Amino acid sequence: MSDLSALIVGCGDVGGRLAQQLLAIGWQVAGLRRSVGQLPAGVDPIAADLADACIPAAWPTRAPDYLVYCVAASQHDEAGYQAAYVDGLRNVLSWLQARGQQPRRLLFVSSSSVFAQQHGEWVDETAATEPAGYSGRIMLEAERVALASGIPASLVRLTGIYGPGREWLLSQVRQGYRVAEQPPLYGNRIHAEDAAGLLAYLLQADARGVALEDCYIGVDDAPAPLADVVAWLREYMGVTEWSDEQRVRRTGSKRCSNARAQALGWAPQYPSYKEGYAAILQGR
Template identity: 25%
Template sequence: MLTELVKRSPPLPTGSKLLVLGGGFSGQHVVALARALGSTAICSRRDINSPDADIAFDSATKLLPATKVLEGVTHLLSCIPPAADGKDPVLTCLGDQLRALPLQWVGYLSTTGVYGDRQGRWVTEIDHPQPQQARSKRRLACEEAWQASGLPLQILRLPGIYGPGRSVLKNVNTGQSRMIHKPNQVFSRIHVDDIAGAILHLIQCAADGQRPIVINVTDDLPTAYTDVLGFAAQLLGKSLPEIEPFAVAAAQMNPMALSFWQENRRVSNQLLCRELGYSLMHPNYQSGLRDCYLAEGFKVSQTNFP
C-alpha cells in the first residue's frame, strides 16, 4: 500500500520535476508515490478530463503538451506503448523538445516479452532479446529508438502487472476463473507498488552513478497460473473449477490469450535486487495478493488469510 511504500522510498532529488507520460495503472502509481514523498510530479492522459490528468498528450490526434508545461522537467517516465507502425509516439512527437530539457533520468517501461520463449529457462538482462510476438517486436524497436535518442535512459522490462483492482481475486470471487494447466509453464509478475518503488530507487541509484541501461523489474517467484488461482481461492474461501488441460482450453482462446501461453520463461531480478539493492514489497504472489485482498475491501478472518 502507498503508506508503506512511502516509508521505504527515497524522494526525488531536491528541485526535481517528474513528468509521467501515460497515466495508466502504473503511471498513476508512480505519480502518487512521488507526490507523497513531497516531489513535483505531473501526469499526462489522452483526455484532459480523464481522472488524474494534469496535461493532455495524444500522439494519434497530435494533441501535444504546451512547451511551458515541460519547462524544468528533470525526470521523465514514458509508459506509452508503441504505435501500430512500431514507432515510439513520445519520441516521434516530443523527441526534440525532450532533448532540450535538463533531464537527469529517463525511464521507458517495456516488457519482458522481448526475451521471447525460453522454454522455462531463466533470463537476465545480458540475454539477447528474441521477441516472437508482433507486439514484443514493436517494443524492442522502441527500446532501440530510445537508446539511440541520446537521453539519460533506463529501460525497465516488466512482466505481468497486477495490484489492487487488477488481480485474479475478482474472477475467483465471482466464479469466473478457469484452472488452465500447461505442464511446466510459469509466468513472472510484478505488483504495481514495486514498479513505483523500483523507479524511485533507480532514480536514486542513477543520481549516485549507478545506471544500467536495462533492468528487469519482476518479483522473486515465477509461478504456474493455477498456483496463483489456488492461493486466491484460499484467501477468499472459494472453491475452484476442475483443472482444464491447456490442449483443450487452447481451442477456445482468442489469439491474444493464446499468445501468452506460447512463451515460457523465468525472469531474473538479481540486477535490481542484489546488485542495486532494491527490496521488494511483494517478493511473491502470496504477499501481493494479500495486499490486493485488503485493499479491495474483503473481510479478513483467521481462517482464510494465510
C-alpha cells in the same frame, strides 16, 4: 522539499502510482495523458494525444530533470503498439528538442514480451531478445529509440503487472479456471505498486549519483508455475468447483530474475504473488 522534477508521459495506473510516490518525497511532478482529470492530486496536468506531433499547450517551460515514458497502448494491435510506443516516444523526444530541453535521464517502461524464451529458462537483462510476436518486436524498436535519444536512458522491462483493477486471474479462478500442471507454465508478475516503486527507486538512485545500467527487469522475487498460483488462490478464496470451459490459453514459460535491481538495493513490497494477491483480496 526537493527541487527535483519528473515528467511522467502516460500517467495512468503505474504512472499515477509513481507520481504519488514522488510527490510524497517532495518532487515536482507533471503528468501527460489524454484525460488529465484522472491525474492524482498535486500533479501538474499536460493534456495531450501522443499521436499529435504538435507540442502540447501545457508543455513545461522548464526542462524536467527526469522523463518517464510509461504509456499503455489503447489499441491492442500492431498499429496501436507502433503509435503508442515508437511514434509517441519520437514525438515526445522532438518536443524536448524543440524546446532545447535535456532531462538528466529517460526511463522507458518496456515489457518482458521482448523475451521469447518459453521452456522455463531463467532470464536476466543479458538474455537474448528474439520475440516472435509484434508486441515484443515493436517494444524492442521503441527501446532502441530510447537508447539512441541522446538522453542517458534506462529500460525497465516490467512483467505481468497485477493489482487493484488488474484482477483477470482472480476472476478466472472464481470461475473454476483450469491450468495444466505439466510441463510447468512459469509466470512472472509484479504488483503495480512495486512497479511504480522500482521506477521511483531508480530515479532517486540516479539523483544521488548512482550509475544506472541501461536495462532492469521489474519482477517480484518468486516466478512460479501458474498451476501453483491457481491452487493457492483457490484455497485462499475457498473455490471448490472446476469449470470444463475455463482453460489456460498461455503458451510461454520463463522465469525472470530481479537480481540486477536487487543488487542496486531495491526490494519489492510484495515479494511473491501470495503477499500481493492477499493484499488485493483483503482490500489493501
